[in-house]
Amino acid sequence: MKNFIETLKNVWKIEELKNRILVTLGLLLVYRFGAHVTLPGIDASQLHSLAGQTEKGLGSILDMFTGGAFSKASVFALGIMPYISASIVVQLMGIAIPYLQKLQKDGESGRKKLNQITRWLTILITLLQGPGYIYNLYKTIPQSAFLLGADSPWFLFSSVLILTTGTIFAMWLGEKITDKGIGNGISLLIMVGILARLPQALFQEFQSKVTDNQGGPMLLVFEIIVWLLVIIACVLLVMAIRKIPVQYARRTTTGDFEQDALGGNRQWIPLKLNAAGVMPIIFAQAIMFIPPFLANLSKSDTSQSIAAVFSNMFGFWYNFVFAMLIIIFTFFYTAITVPTNKMADDLKRSGGFIPGVKPGIDTADFLDHVMSLLTFPGALFLALIAIFPSLIIGLGVQQSWAMFYGGTSLIIMVGVVIDTIQQVNSYLLNQHYDGLMKSGKNRKAVA
Missing domain, CATH: 1.10.3370.10 (SecY subunit domain)
Structure with missing residues (x-):
């Protein structure tokens, strides 16, 4: 504290x-x-x-x-x-x-x-x-x-x-x-x-x-404990990272790169389990408003039944389509926000390489493969948390309170809070560096 x-x-x-x-x-x-x-x-x-x-x-x-x-x-x-x-x-x-x-x-x-x-x-x-x-x-x-x-x-x-x-x-x-x-x-x-x-x-x-x-106060306490556990699960989903080892070779006098006897300088590429953040949830939720809107334009029995199905946010088909959209958008958003080709090119230009993988196209393909393996469980976990309110409401939880057991609300809150805290932390770290530089300038001015 x-x-x-x-x-x-x-x-x-x-x-x-x-x-x-x-x-x-x-x-x-x-x-x-x-x-x-x-x-x-x-x-x-x-x-x-x-x-x-x-x-x-x-x-x-x-x-x-x-x-x-x-x-x-x-x-x-x-x-x-x-x-x-x-x-x-x-x-x-x-x-x-x-x-x-x-x-x-x-x-x-x-x-x-x-x-x-x-x-x-x-x-x-x-x-x-x-x-x-x-x-x-x-x-x-x-x-x-x-x-x-x-x-x-x-x-x-x-x-x-x-x-x-x-x-x-x-x-x-x-x-x-x-x-x-x-x-x-x-x-x-x-x-x-x-x-x-x-x-x-x-x-x-x-x-x-x-x-x-x-149910009494004890049931309410149990619900709050479950809610806190779901929050922890969301935090783990947002923060989980897989690190890929990268080795750097030293440049020789001829301008070529060669690996030194100690194996070069090793660093890491952090790849997130959920690189798309909260955007797949927001995108999927926006798409889910379209079917009932279009269906209500017609008065036919088929259109009205479609509107009823996609208006019931706790129904099976609504949650099934919602989960599928989240998985699709997770892969899509990850593909456009994680430039594996650019990462591979940057590594090649700086003399870096992933041990056992050739620089260039092979490195890009390897990073794509790793991102696919990471994104799939991350997308499934994200979809599960998104539809969790429809599961918890069957236990007698009020709908307004069940909305905070995952779904759009909790994922967005956790993701946005973590992103904001990370930005604040970066300012704190930068200030520590700037403070040292400022002290140096002050000392130079005094001298």
């Missing part, structure tokens, strides 16, 4: 890190404030039926991703999900479209152009989703809740415009947090929305088990 307090003091002593943390907290506060601002022209006191729609099924996930903004008919009701959907589309299109493939290889300039394409696509998706959300309001809340009248074209136009602006502003907040704050801004916005529901979910479970006497 003493070391933890000392670390917090050290964090506060670093001016740049302190400013970044304050900027992050400030922008997150703005996002949470906006989640409670209701769309103009809607009576906020008559949204009980909309809140009831988001207590179960996919509506609860939408509300969770937006931090409750969806059920409050907020200006941030669509949240950051259109941006996530746009990112998925751009990355998937990057496989088939040569222009996007070229941008992915162009470094920083290509990344900026891809970000610009993603932003424009986000606006397009929001303009398509906005009318759907307003149409859902027409069907869900009473007509008296529309102060301008439900049939007012001005209300439809202004609300879609405000929802689009809200998503763009949320996207801007996330990018500013990434640039000026600490951690990944988009992931932090999602995590804060999820954490906003945690106290209420825990209170409802406490009320169910203790106040309503549906």
Whole structure:
């Protein structure tokens, strides 16, 4: 505990890190404030039926991703999900479209152009989703809740415009947090929305088990212990690393490389069990919203049955498809984020090699093979944790509390927290180095 307090003091002593943390907290506060601002022209006191729609099924996930903004008919009701959907589309299109493939290889300039394409696509998706959300309001809340009248074209136009602006502003907040704050801004916005529901979910479970006497306090304690064990499992999944030994040969006077008598200088390549992080969960969850949306466009019995199946997030087929998508996206995201060919080329140029493997193409193939072996169990474990809430709910756990036993919520929280802590640690380590350099400069100035 003493070391933890000392670390917090050290964090506060670093001016740049302190400013970044304050900027992050400030922008997150703005996002949470906006989640409670209701769309103009809607009576906020008559949204009980909309809140009831988001207590179960996919509506609860939408509300969770937006931090409750969806059920409050907020200006941030669509949240950051259109941006996530746009990112998925751009990355998937990057496989088939040569222009996007070229941008992915162009470094920083290509990344900026891809970000610009993603932003424009986000606006397009929001303009398509906005009318759907307003149409859902027409069907869900009473007509008296529309102060301008439900049939007012001005209300439809202004609300879609405000929802689009809200998503763009949320996207801007996330990018500013990434640039000026600490951690990944988009992931932090999602995590804060999820954490906003945690106290209420825990209170409802406490009320169910203790106040309503549906198992008693001991069962609640057991549930919390299981929850902590699942958190530990998520941490192990995110942190697990396989190290590949790399040997470096020394350069001779002729410019060639040769291995010295002691076997060269050995280092390691760290390859993560889950190199994709939380992105497969987010991508798969975004895709799972599509089948019920498309099925509801038709009134046929087949379409309605499909909509019912994919709206039941605790059903077998929903979780089976969800798990398959997570596994597929884990392999896909790992393939585009771990450049094994570039790693092999860098090793060859620097005189490094993996013992028993030829430099160049053979090294790239070896790294691909190792990444495949690591990714497969990592993807299975990630999928298992993702569908764990559907397993735990069979033991009598309330749905709102079961959502935190893995699934989208817990994986995102653990992944984002670990990523943010690692960035803070890097600042602490850099400050130790900068402090020595600063002392040296001071000594030189005094001399």
